Amino acid sequence: MDTPSQKLLARMQELRDLGGAIGLCTWDQETYMPEGASEGRAAILGTLESLSHERLVAPEVGDWLEASLQDARLTPDQRRMSELLKEDRDRAVKLPSSLVREIAVEQSAAISAWRQARAEKDFQLFAPKLQRLLELRRAQADAWGHGGERYDALLERFERGMRVQRLTPVLEALKAQLVPLVRALAGREPLQGRPELLGGSRTYADGAQWQLTLDVLAAMGFDFRAGRQDRSIHPFTGGSHPQDVRLTTRLEASTPVPSFFGALHEGGHGLFEQGFAEGDFRTPLAASPSMGLHESQSLLWENQVGRGQAFWRHWFPRFQAAFPEALAGVSEASFHAEVNRVQPSFIRVEADEVTYNLHVVLRYELELLLLRDALPLSELPGAWDARMQQYLGITPPDPVKGVLQDIHWAWGEFGYFPTYTLGNLYAASLYAAAQRALPTLEQDIASGNLLGLRDYLRKNIHAPGYRLPAEERVRAVTGEGLTDRDFVAYLRGKYGALYGVSL
Ligand SMILES: [Zn+2]
Missing domain, CATH: 1.10.1370.30 (Neurolysin; domain 3)
Known part of the structure; x- marks a missing residue:
């Protein structure tokens, strides 16, 4: 007879294998999958994900965990594994499956609305869907439980143990140092800069x-x-x-x-x-x-x-x-200067190292207000633009270069952005x-x-x-x-x- 710890280990391995299959299907979806396969692939992923969920929340896993965690002979690693699985399982058990389904449905609807809003440069086309996702995420945070700050429950998914109370002062202090740094560099040229070097008419095979x-x-x-x-x-x-x-x-x-x-x-x-x-x-x-x-x-x-x-x-x-024509006559110092050029810009994923984290702090501050229900969505684009002006000294010309730029909120993902700055x-x-x-x-x-x-x-x-x-x-x-x-x-x-x- 296997002990509860042995049964648990077998289940952990099974869950990781299912996760591996999901990982492979997802990778393939983004690389080699033929266009016509997307519906079939969505079905496969849905089946694998619900199977994985069932195998995690199954009642016997709860029994094995209880027995295992009382076993004094567990090694520290065995104990840690059981604790980690228990945390995952507790969170999964607390979520009503109706809520999980509703989030999935609203996510697809929000993604389409977000694409439409981007095409027409009109945030209001996306706002009702974002409102619905926010309500669902608040419900999700409440189902998981928190000490009064819903954002903590969402952050926990990506950054276990991190709390708003710990994070906010760190990001505030960072912001206070970055804003003057950006001001000091904006509009200046790096000593060895050659602005035409990257993004000119050169081609790189x-x-x-x-x-x-x-x-x-x-x-x-x-x-x-x-x-x-x-x-x-x-x-x-x-x-x-x-x-x-x-x-x-x-x-x-x-x-x-x-x-x-x-x-x-x-x-x-x-x-x-x-x-x-x-x-x-x-x-x-x-x-x-x-x-x-x-x-x-x-x-x-x-x-x-x-x-x-x-x-x-x-x-x-x-x-x-490798690029003898494009880089003829270019010095190492100029190339190094150009891959480090600092320039306040609208799009986070194109930002340099100095300005990047201000894009993240801006999003974090707005997410916190949204989760606290302290910022009406009608005021979100304005709040975004005001912070861009305050932190980076620029104002987006349209919402595609502003509040509509990231896919995260269209997925209803709140709590993810700060992980970039923690990184x-x-x-x-x-x-x-x-x-x-x-x-x-x-x-x-x-x-x-x-x-x-x-x-x-x-x-x-x-x-x-x-x-x-x-x-x-x-x-x-x-x-x-x-x-x-x-x-x-x-x-x-x-x-x-x-x-x-x-x-
Ligand atoms: Zn990365």
Whole structure:
């Protein structure tokens, strides 16, 4: 007879396998699936998801969890796995299936309304659907339970353990430092800038772009026997298992930036997924403790490493060899300056490192007000534009470049945006810790050796998986939890030098 803990482990593995099948179907949907297959694929995904839900909320799982958690012989890892499964299960059990269904239906309706509103540049076409999604999310937060702040219950899905009370002062302090930094840099030229360099009439061949993305992924230590890269419109990292990690990137003929930095970004996610300890595969321990910590790994590679000076010492000659015409006569310093140009802009996903987090803070503040029912939707576009003016000094010309730009709210996803900024803050702190631990890190990067950093991250972040909550994991590595100090110091040092100003 299997013990409750053995039965639980088997169920955890089954749930991870179902998740893997969902991951593979979703990846395929975004890459190779024929257009006509979308209805059939939606049915397959629906079946897999409800099967997974049933296997999680089944009454016997509750019995096994209760028995298992009372067992004094459990190892710390077994206990942790049971606790993690219990938290997932408790949240799933608390949601009435009628609410789950209604959210799914309203999401599809809201997505169509959002597309329509974008086509006609009219927020009011989307507002009634957004109102309905907000009501449903408030109901969902109430079903999960919270201590008076509904946003906490939604945040918990992406950033377990994080609370508005903890997050708000950190983002407020960050904003107070970023706004003057943006003002000091806006309208200035980087010392070595050549504005015509990226986005001019140059063309960058697909084949050469693709090869560079593969080269940099290999240099990072991404294992191509346990993963692959394909093309998609919106880059993402998916897959079915730590030994089957699927990255995607997007190629643009007029600029090599999205494909290369996209590969660094998704490669950072991919290394996390490939880096879990083998003994944890198919268990709840083989997971990032939060979206913010996952994002810290992609941003660390994309920005701290990939937009750094040392990195281009090695990679610029390779870029020049790959694009001899486009980059003839261009210096390494100019290229580095241009991939770091600071310019307040309307669209979050196109923003530079200095302005990016102000886009996130703006969304976070508005989401909080919306969830608290403290901002009528009729006032949302105005509140958006006023904050853009206040934080970045620009006003969107239309709602497509403003309040209608992200798909998140069309999905009714509230609580996700702050994970991007948590990722930026954690990335800076983890990179500073890596520099302290690896004294030759910058020289290694300059000579093209990225494996020392990969191994450091694997040991300290990837392999431990979900053993600790995100902030505790970061504290274990850096000596300090969530802080803006390392990130702001990084920006001041780097952009002060690039722009020749003291910040
Ligand atoms: Zn990412």
